[in-house]
Amino acid sequence: MNLNPLLLVTFLPAVGALALLAFKPAWKSAARWTALAISLVTFGLSLWVLAQFDPSIGDMQMELNLPWFALAGNPIGFHIGVDGISILMLLLTTFLTPIAILSTWKAIYENVRGFMILFLLLETGMIGVFLSLDLALFYIFWEFTLIPMYFLIGVWGGERRVYAAFKFFLYTLAGSLLMLAGLLWLGLTYGSFDLTTLTQTASISLNAQLWLFAAFGLAFAIKVPMWPLHSWLPDAHTEAPTAGSVILAGVLLKMGAYGFLRFNLPLFPQATLKLAPWMGIMAVIGIIYGALVAFSQKDVKKLVAYSSVSHLGFVVLGIFALNSQGISGAILQMVNHGLSTGALFLIVGFLYERRHTRDLDAFGGLWRVMPVLGSLALIVTLSSLGLPGLNGFIGEFTILLGAFGSTALGSPWIAGVATLGVILAAVYLLHMFQKVFLGPVTADENKGLKDLSVREIAVLAPILVLILWIGIYPKPFFALMTPTVDKLVAVLQAASVALH
């Protein structure tokens, strides 16, 4: 039998979650190891997908299209496939999940089985989002990711977990519901819910495109999150358990940016061209606003959370530069942000496990006490602020290059202001690093802190390897996505000709 690798990679975590149901609640380490093993096998499977993936083709590959049922005569299919954009997101998801699971060894001790079940279900949901090629299927996976995340925050989160979980759920649901109205209208009007068919055949009037762009875009903008729809993010990130924050920042936010790339750009290209300057302006406001607010935070985790608002602003800016440099940079920056912000949350988690506080003022001089953590944290911080030679620089530089050269954005000033964000990032991130690791050890509690254990180093090490790899030799990553991005840009150019 010829099993589709994508089908396997999507549902293996869910099958694992079902298997965990058979475990007794008391088998804590068994649940941990099983979940880790399942997520590692999933990662292995996604590497197998990568091995079969032909980067020279920009089209969907390894497609699987099973009929599911018909809706008003329009078939809804279980249609999945992978292209140059989704394969990177798939790899990011399957890469970060085992790391996040490994980080919970000491942090999660209550109801471990439940935690792992939800985590694996979440992984299936996220992979499904990145692979779906049918609007209804996409929506199912998209909404489904809410449920496990809601419980992860609500049960294992910090003090204000209930509030944060509530806000997270309601904000994202509000956006999704409008998307549901949009996709129903789109599918019923143009006679198909299949993304590939719709992209090829539907000729949507400009007016309809603008409405649909808004309906879909709102859902994605909330998820990214773009300013001014970001206010759920600091709460959710701060209150989520470390592993939850890693996945939230690393993968869930990327679902929003991915949504823009997968739906808004190819389906509503004319509306995209019309609205690109506005999206660019909002992205830049997000970059500057996020950076300024991050600087004023006292809570390390909140600081990292707001830095996400700023960094994701770059991603959106890159996407709406609408040229191949901007989009490629944005996709790479999605991966980069997943790695470096994921790592920052892990580091904050390590500190919190030792000191049970995240107050910046409670730390200071930790480098002397914990040199290993200090040096690893320095690399991650520098990666996040975009130091040349590390991954963040490649992404941001390509995005800015794209944004300066973009005709769609309309003005080089947008990119010019965005550049300020790079400087501000250096300010708030170095401020954080200095407050935590440099100077004398001020507080007595900090003197006896233990440095990282082998497990903790093992958690961070794979991320650091990728940070360096992308920073020094990003070519294979660009090579994966270039044909797909070029196709996308060609669609946009055709629309631009039609528009004028």
Next chain:
Amino acid sequence: MTFTDFFSILPLIALILWALFMLISGLFVRGKWGIIHPIWASIGLILAGVLLFFQIGKPALAFSGMIGVDGFSLFLQGLFLLCGLLTVIISPAYLKRFGIDHYEYYPLLLLSVSGMMLMSLAENLIVVFLALELLSIPLYILAGIARPNEASEESSLKYFLLGSFASGIVLFGISLIFAAAGSTDFNVILGKVGNSTIIVPLMLAGGALLVVGVGFKVAVVPFHAWTPDVYEGAPSPVTAFMAVGAKAAGFAALLRVFSMLFKGQADVFMPIFAMLAALTMLVGNLMALVQTNLKRLMAFIGIAGAGYVLMAFVPFGDAAIQTHSIGSALFYLLAFTLASFGTWAVLTGLEQPDGKGVDLQDLAGLGKRSPILAVALTVFMLSFTGIPLTLGFWGKFYLFRTAIEGGYLWLAIIGLLTSLMAAYYSLRVLVMVFFTRGEPKINLTYWTSFVAIFCALCVVVLSFVPGELFDLAGRALFGA
């Protein structure tokens, strides 16, 4: 009257005879043998279900066109039997704990189910009225069966007064339609509508009164005010039955009467239904936001549910999408039935004889105490909200589709936004269940847990085959 006439209502006849038999034989059963009543009742309902099964694929008009067996009535009769069976299963433990295990409870329940079944079969306005009374009168008694409990008696009296008032309005509406068309038979009226020999203003007035009367029964805003008090006061299993079965029966009448008789006046009634649906969704969900008593919360969730079903029905005059309209209404009714009964099963375990135990806070810690029930409750709440992988999601999906197809995009958007409110109150329940510590007092028996788990499994598993289910629900309405 021929044998085929009787064959077409055989499940109904069997159920009524069974109920009468139980009513008499119950007199001779005493003491610990009381457990036999629910068993008998279940057997009767299952028997009727088996008889119903033999009618699949045999559409018929019987009793000179008074009774119509079609896909619509088969689906609904199945639904009503399911409601009855689930109610019977969750009842014994509750009735025993509350000391109200009167044997007449079960025959009355069966009679009410038979009224609902008759409602879905009615092809004549007089039969509609008969069915309405047959289903309501046992319910008035059942609501007060916890006598001498004041809340229960109050509930019964309120339900009786408002219910009989609504019945009167329905009857008046029927008489006006009779005056307009000279007949109560659907097909005769349909013929007269066809060759324009009806008196249109009278017909419209009659239709409007039917909307009001049936609107009372299904609790559509602004005719909903009785529900929270009645639902709160009545014994929980009765409330469950009332909230789901009676509502579905009301919709059966509404769907059949309007999609058959009032197609010609659709442009008058469609905006009215649209307004009612929008109001019902808004008020139901808004009021549900602030409830702290779970029984009242369920009452408002029920009102909101009525609004959603009505939304499917708004474009009923549009011939091209009529099957979709009816199909999505029935589909949502099924999703609503399963999720509601599941929730009520949990509530019957929580409620204490002094009327306490059904506050939101009483759910605290349920996640620890009984994880399986907590997960089941999660499924129901997510289904009410319309989150994927539950039947409720597809229910709303089809509803919104119908509204959009019918050109009522604004209505679909109101439906979507009110779903956000639904998310809020559903999450509040889940916060209590999972995120709050507490020691819930819950008396669970094997059978109530069974109902909760069964419903949860149905809600999840059936969500993987929405297409097949929808086709089943969308089977043609006779003569429409």
